[in-house]
Amino acid sequence: MMFDLNPRVEDWRGRRVWIVGASSGIGAATAQRLLKEGARVVLSARRPEQLAEVAAGHANAILYPMDVMGDDIWPRAIQEVSDKLGGLDLVMFLAGRYDAQHSWEIDAEAVQKSFDLNVVSLYRALATLVPALLKQGSGGIAITGSISGYTGLPKALVYGATKAALINLAESLYFELAPKGLSIYLINPGFVETPMTAANDFKMPGLMKPPAAADAIVEGISRGRFEIRFPRSFAGGLRVLSRLPYLLRFSILHRTTGL
Numbered sequence: 241m242m243f244d245l246n247p248r249v250e251d252w253r254g255r256r257v258w259i260v261g262a263s264s265g266i267g268a269a270t271a272q273r274l275l276k277e278g279a280r281v282v283l284s285a286r287r288p289e290q291l292a293e294v295a296a297g298h299a300n301a302i303l304y305p306m307d308v309m310g311d312d313i314w315p316r317a318i319q320e321v322s323d324k325l326g327g328l329d330l331v332m333f334l335a336g337r338y339d340a341q342h343s344w345e346i347d348a349e350a351v352q353k354s355f356d357l358n359v360v361s362l363y364r365a366l367a368t369l370v371p372a373l374l375k376q377g378s379g380g381i382a383i384t385g386s387i388s389g390y391t392g393l394p395k396a397l398v399y400g401a402t403k404a405a406l407i408n409l410a411e412s413l414y415f416e417l418a419p420k421g422l423s424i425y426l427i428n429p430g431f432v433e434t435p436m437t438a439a440n441d442f443k444m445p446g447l448m449k450p451p452a453a454a455d456a457i458v459e460g461i462s463r464g465r466f467e468i469r470f471p472r473s474f475a476g477g478l479r480v481l482s483r484l485p486y487l488l489r490f491s492i493l494h495r496t497t498g499l
């Protein structure tokens with residue numbers, strides 16, 4: 241049985257949503273789904289032409305191109321987006337990068353870039369966003385982890401570590417901010433067919449299309465879930481696996497990945 245940890249969102253019409261990482265993949269599909277639901281959506285990422293393609297001239301879409309790695313970008317961005325929408329009901333962080341690395345081929349520069357984009361830029365955003373939402377007295381924050389953050393996996397020693405950090409961060413945020421009236425969501429996708437996974441040279445179990453991922457995200461938030469993981473069986477299976485004693489966990493992982 242699942243319990244709602246956040247208030248339900250019964251009606252998306254007029255909801256003020258900001259999606260960071262909206263130019264492709266899961267973020268783009270989520271923006272399109274929310275626009276269809278009647279939300280007002282600000283779309284951010286670095287590539288303005290891709291954002292425009294995703295928004296497709298929708299009357300409720302506002303483009304706000306930005307590089308989340310820009311120096312001191314967040315205070316101004318949060319103020320401007322909030323002004324454009326007249327407040328913020330939900331900010332969704334979907335920007336991210338994936339560097340497939342084995343433990344014998346660690347590239348320190350790529351490690352730095354992954355942690356900077358996936359983790360540090362988010363803390364930088366939260367430093368301004370959390371006080372702003374607390375002042376507003378309402379609002380939600382959705383953080384995108386990954387099921388690869390549940391347990392150590394082959395070739396995921398950098399990406400998985402950034403996502404494990406985000407899972408922990410989302411849990412901490414929930415503890416501290418839910419009692420203060422904010423909604424916190426942790427999105428943990430399995431494999432989704434996006435530019436990020438295009439270079440994967442292995443069969444991705446449970447591979448989903450971005451619109452299906454967006455449906456799962458919107459449904460999860462509508463129902464007030466804290467953790468939104470998908471696809472259900474593969475993600476749920478890995479979650480259970482991650483709770484097993486190491487001896488059993490590692491042996492199952494070796495057998496199933498063949499590594």
Ligand SMILES: NC(=O)c1ccc[n+]([C@@H]2O[C@H](COP(=O)([O-])OP(=O)(O)OC[C@H]3O[C@@H](n4cnc5c(N)ncnc54)[C@H](OP(=O)(O)O)[C@@H]3O)[C@@H](O)[C@H]2O)c1
Pocket residue numbers: 260261262263264265266267284285286287290306307308309333334335336337338357384385386387428429430431432433434435436437
């Ligand atoms: N696909 C999967 O199987 C999968 C699985 C688990 C978790 N996830 C997570 O889901 C999220 C979305 O991934 P995706 O698969 O949809 O990947 P994607 O299609 O590559 O999308 C990544 C998004 O991040 C934006 N972005 C990257 N660097 C940025 C920067 N410096 N500033 C602003 N925006 C930036 C990209 O836009 P620009 O290039 O235009 O800036 C793009 O919109 C990520 O957090 C990813 O880790 C994905």
